[in-house]
Amino acid sequence: MSSKLFVSAQEVAEKAGVSRSAVSRTFTPGASVSAETRRRVLEAAEALGYHVNHLARGLMRNESGIVCLIVSDVATPYRSALLRELTIQLQNAGKVAMFINTDRSDGSVDRALQQAIRYRADASIILSGLPDKSITQLCLRNGQRLVLINRDDDQPGPLKINLDDFESGGRIATAFVRAGCRVLAFANSEAGTPSLMRRERGFVAAAAKLGLDVTVERHGSTGYEAGKVLAQRMLTRAERPDAVFCATDLLACGLMDAARHQFGLSVPRQLCVAGFDDIEQASWSSFDLTTFAQPVMTIATRAVEWLGSGRDDATSEVEHSVRLTAELIWRGSIRAG
Template structure:
């Protein structure tokens, strides 16, 4: 346990460690107590008298001492560190989710370490192995679907894994997922209520569990009422350009769809802009559109996009609760499914 020096010139020099930090021994000497008393003072729930606590805190303030939680965690059962493995951190939805989780972890006394999954060489397995070096209390995976082998390696090393919207067939980790299929069925129902009979769904060839669930459920719901929807799979990313490309594929055809469900909002924006400016269509009079994610731009006047929102606050609360469990309190993996919230705007005919 160490802390950065910040002392009054009138006080004698405290003993510093090799990096120039005030040590617990200096606090003990100043307070006239044992070093273990200093440790107990800064350990939540530890037994220490009020007088000892007062003397230790006074000495710590005078010397500018702060607890080194990392050193304490390495020598104990928990470090207080939670790693977040995130791809596309610049995109609105991953950024919003990472921020909410980080803030909730901080409220729970944890420190979030962000590990960004970058290019092709920076895969999920390599990133999870880096996370093991931190001896974190948990690692939250928001990107990719880890292979069972790296999951087993993490679990065998005492690492708790929390997957968000990942494949729930992986054995071992906790999983917090959305009812993507239910949302897709709701989207199809809204189109039918609006009188639309030529629906389409725009997705990618990426095939992540969440995107596949939205696509497959939409197609199944349409077929259940005797409609064969168009399915457009554009590229390996869910971006604005994919929405534009999908619009060219859909609206240049002799028979155009009158409703499109896009598996995320950014794709929907590209599709809407191309539909309007290239093909002269009006939303929602000629074309109803529903997205997914409820990013900030979905509420802009240019789009006023009906979409589904992630229950971000609930997800963050569940992550903090799972990450705060002790290693001795890890029974069967937790499986949590949350319903996305429908956000009604003006991109669907009434």
């Protein structure tokens, strides 16, 4: 029946009695169109339900307006919060977010970037995994901007946004000691993600400076279940820790739950706990977790600002790197000094 396709600028032009160029100019800010023609075009467009075809526009302008978000573990609280902020700010900047999930194999980050190239994305923001150097080069050579968030990589070209993980580890160590803790432990995943390893090393180093050893335990992913397992391992040791810094809030939640419900320990009286990310659950009264807040809003702002910044090749050779500090959110999982 009405297998009519999308309405094109040509049809609008005919209905308005003007040339197709006039239609195009009407929808191009800053183009030269008289008020009268503009009015007639807009009227016809409204009547016909015309919308500029961004595929064709992107083809012409060599600028699709698409920004790819490459993510795994979207269902994780921290990831989804960051995703939320990024999409909102991208939209405010007139871009549109294309979402690529890399929950499968690890090489899929490369395939994701290829997808980004196929759709001529103006930029790609990588939240998970690390692309192969050859793919990165391919993207840059094609004029595609790249942003790496909390990914460690020394390739020049992409914008790299990182936190002061190492220093955070140090700050929490002194907080533990000030609270009277003597047996410190660090709970990590066994993924070996660089940012998590920096937290670990910062914590261990600071503790050493304070004359304390740290028992490090690593297991599984960065989720709740892994936290429970880590609690099993740590809290059955001969010398039971009285303070645990967890690489992630989810780990901390699992560890706290196990400590309380399986080992009958009281937090923070018998066990102090700290996490990282400041996910929403950290503020729930069941956890009331002292943790470091990822500056999600700032991360998104910086990334989007940089995407909008000039395309001048002059700066394309310098090292783009941003270091943000994670704010310590003081709650009740560490007893007062």
